Amino acid sequence: MIGCFYILDFSYDVEEGKPVIYIWAIDKEGNRVAVLEKNFRPYFYAILDDSADTNKVAEDIKRLSVSQSPITSVKLEERKYYGNPVKVLRIETVIPAYVRTYRDKVAKVRGVKEVVEADIRFYMRYSIDNDLKPFNWFKAEVEEIQDSKLRVKKVYELKKIIQIYEDKPPELRIMAFDIEVYNKYGSPNPRRDPVIIIGVWTNNGGKQLVMKDDDLEIIREFAKFVLDYDPDIILGYNSNGFDWPYLLERVNSRGVKLDIGRKVNSEPSQGTYGHYSVVGRLNVDLLGFASSIAEVKVKSLDNIADYLGVVKKTERVNLEWYQIPEYWSDPSKRDILLKYNMDDVRSTYLLKDVFLPFGEQLTMITGLPLDQLSMASVGYRVEWLLMREAYKFNEIIPNRVEREYESYKGGLVISPAPGIHEGVYVLDFSSMYPSIMIKYNIGPDTLVKGECEDCWVAPEVGHKFRKSPDGFYKRILQKLVEERKAVKSKMPTEKDEYERRRLDERQRALKVMANAFYGYMGWLGARWYSKEGAEAVTAWGREIISSVAKLVEERGFKVIYGDTDSVFIKGSGNVDSLVNEIMNKFGLEIKIDKIYKKIFFTENKKRYAGITEDGKIDIVGFEAVRGDWCDLAKDLQRRVIEKILTSGVDEAVKLVRDVIMKIRRKEVPIQDLVIWKSLDKSLEEYEVDAPHVNAAKKAMKAGYVIFKGGKIGYVIVKGSGKISERAEPYFMVSDINRIDIDYYIDKQIVPSAMRILEQFGIKESTLKNTSFDILNFFKK
């Protein structure tokens, strides 16, 4: 029969000594199905020495065959390696794990120069070779089979792929979840501390499972809920880092399995570090997408949801994690905790509208399934796209090579003019680096060392790149740019709003991918690494941005700051015509990215804060909100920035002095002075006695159990000796008189305020010397 299937994910198993690839999919009728490919076999290549006797090498390789997974074929092929034709032997076996065994042995055979493509995950190999990408449809000849182990409506065996195409996706079932655990004094231990609440959210709204006597009951209920609702996508926030491992250890330590996959008896299993895969479903950790939002420094769920306007902080219950036991144990407060959990899981669910349409497009471009894509760094995303393209170009995928870090000169940063400026325009070349890579045909395969007749020569560094034929990067980048152009031209005429949104996400994803190529090329882990290429890109970039700065000044504007591909300018001329002139002169897309009503710079590069016309404050580069500063200092820095932009320096100084006076008068709750740090090792493993390590040791001595991976909150108390010796767990200090006020003033409040105020000529002593305020007091 013929069927059409929308691909969700791939997995594989070895059954009766043979690999079976599972294509988890949805059919035209909306049934969840599995399409099984039983005939695909793992393989890899051996690149031969020019002088090698092909037949002899092939015979030698065949002789390595073992009966558990025999070498089934060794075939000569013509392929390309960095653009040059090479002879390779394609070596095929049966069981994927044996590729590893054979690759080491084959590498030692005489006449073999290098073994390649032996480190590509089996089901991805299948996906690349057949151009099957998740979130695409394929039409195929299939035969229905029975398999009671699979929790899907129908199971098919794949006979022949007829066509792969893009079409509207089916409605996906999406579920978000979030657990709360009991965590009195420090980090929760899954062998001891129960899961007290499990919140889930689907398009039917929220549901909460609350522990009564034994949390095993609610975890079982949760597993049953998953199987009943049968989600295609399971959303969490840091679920790979916390919820999954916690749930798993919680049940496994009591001999129970968390059986929630689309295959019977399949638990979520740890894949590449930190990623949990649920068979047949896409387990997506939205933190992976949130990490790319540079504007939000602390990527907590509430911060991200607030920033994206999904759930505002003012519209939700805000609790700190250490308040959980208190709100759980106190019957009058428990409802607030339940609401807190619902707000978290609702936020997670609603974030899907922001992240999934974009993730869907990235998956369609890279072919990386959404669950892996959410965790993969930008480099891996780019690389999957490159690997797919390489296959189409008959190019061999180079191996990963261990490389020594070599620094090279980056983008040009024009030193800021410190102080406050008004009416500042930010002009931004949004695609400068990919444009340079295309224009100058940059890449490892086009680099010419030595004499070159017809090459582009990079300024400053002198690297040469041949003008033709087009290199690997250039060809792919051009495809991305052209597709983006086509998508953008389709958008205005698209009537369907949903479809228009998809097109917009597509063009954005294409741009993001293209912009990531430069970073990829200079990433030490890149298969297609080219230090010379990356160095040349920044060199051409510096040339462009300094020419632009010169032109801007010639037109009567003042350049206040510039970084890599942007210039901050002010002046009374016509900015729009300036933008047009730059665009024509340099042949690059440039736009007015932002207009700041007020902005201030410190002497440091990459650090400024500004307020736009609509009153939005951007804080860039300041460590305003790091987790390891106490709340008092974090809050103060943010308020100092706001005051400077809205009222002026004097008001900001007054604010700091007020806070210092307050703490001197001990009018600050201890809670605001707690510094939180994570313990990433067990206590014995630490070689230095850092404050948080000491505090944790004291807590242990007092009978509290502190575990690796948890957070410890401490305060610094008065006394003699090193600071680290005076760190005490916050819950062991209830008397504010024990607090070392000077430490907080000198190491927390003043430094965080001075990061801003030193630019305005304020001295530390001005902030700290609050005694003469008594005079002011009497004046009033």
Add this chain to the structure above:
DNA sequence: ATCTTCCGGGG
């Protein structure tokens, strides 16, 4: 300054 260790999100 340069090298090494720590950290993130979650509860």
Add this chain to the structure above:
DNA sequence: GTGTACGGAAGAT
């Protein structure tokens, strides 16, 4: 599962 993050900043030297 054909494998084992990563990039930046604080702390140490």
